[in-house]
């Protein structure tokens with residue numbers, strides 16, 4: 437999850453700075469002043485829902501919030517969020533969530549399922565933990581679970597009929613492969629952890645439960661916090677954030693279930709590969725690797741923006757052959773990338789154009805309408 441969030445629509449933006457996380461707990465830290473005028477109409481005593489009230493009450497009992505806390509849960513156009521009750525100045529700490537309330541691999545390790553989850557990838561362990569805790573009436577986080585959505589609008593939850601609207605898009609393919617991946621991971625977990633440890637998992641765990649946990653982690657877990665690769669922090673996850681500026685609309689739709697109307701987020705990911713059957717495979721791979729690329733390279737092409745750096749040299753490298761192949765000799769190793777920044781030969785350039793045009797045509801043919809019909 438990205439690190440900036442706003443408390444309500446309009447100009448007020450709360451910044452959730454990565455380095456504002458301490459070992460004691462999670463701080464919500466303001467990097468810009470926040471004006472409260474946008475929440476005036478919400479009133480301070482408006483109840484969002486009984487579940488949210490109970491959640492807030494629990495946070496009070498846990499000493500996380502108090503009468504002095506300058507934010508309250510509220511419904512904003514994007515759904516549930518935190519809204520400011522007064523003007524908040526830059527760098528003001530808004531609230532702090534202690535580590536004992538964090539849901540992360542440490543919490544799993546300290547729990548009854550810690551032992552059986554120790555060899556798992558962190559997200560799988562945390563997903564199992566979330567599912568198990570959600571089913572326990574005495575869970576520390578039970579009031580938190582009551583306010584979590586049953587599902588998000590992520591495309592992983594779309595019906596086949598809804599998905600058919602995405603025909604032709606890259607998002608459809610990614611959605612299908614992510615769903616397949618989640619399903620495979622679940623089957624493996626079932627076989628290796630859940631079924632052999634029935635006593636630890638008394639309530640049955642379904643694929644739907646697993647998709648719920650996956651969606652929750654995908655949309656609300658913080659990653660890349662200092663020393664924390666994956667952590668769900670109740671309350672801190674309620675904020676409406678500035679989602680990763682590098683994410684395309686397709687990624688936003690998959691991860692969070694919404695897109696942003698600005699076209700800056702519209703991207704097409706071009707995947708290029710040096711074929712293993714290429715007679716110059718070894719040399720080409722070596723050159724790609726010395727320039728920060730691999731056997732496969734992904735380039736996000738954005739509407740109305742220059743082509744991503746490295747795309748043209750990589751394309752020219754992939755297409756290199758015939759009489760141009762001398763450029764692959766080791767004496768040119770240090771200067772070849774510079775040569776590839778410019779056309780190498782007419783043949784090379786023509787091949788690239790042909791292949792890219794064909795790729796575009798095939799991709800566009802996947803849609804059920806044409807540009808003219810839209």
Ligand SMILES: C[S@@+](CC[C@H](N)C(=O)[O-])C[C@H]1O[C@@H](n2cnc3c(N)ncnc32)[C@H](O)[C@@H]1O
Pocket residue numbers: 514515516517588589655656673674675676677691692693694695
């Ligand atoms: C980290 S949570 C943000 C708080 C959230 N509203 C809640 O219910 O707790 C991420 C989720 O918020 C919602 N969301 C955030 N920003 C949004 C936006 N600009 N448009 C629509 N939904 C948004 C999406 O459902 C997303 O999955």
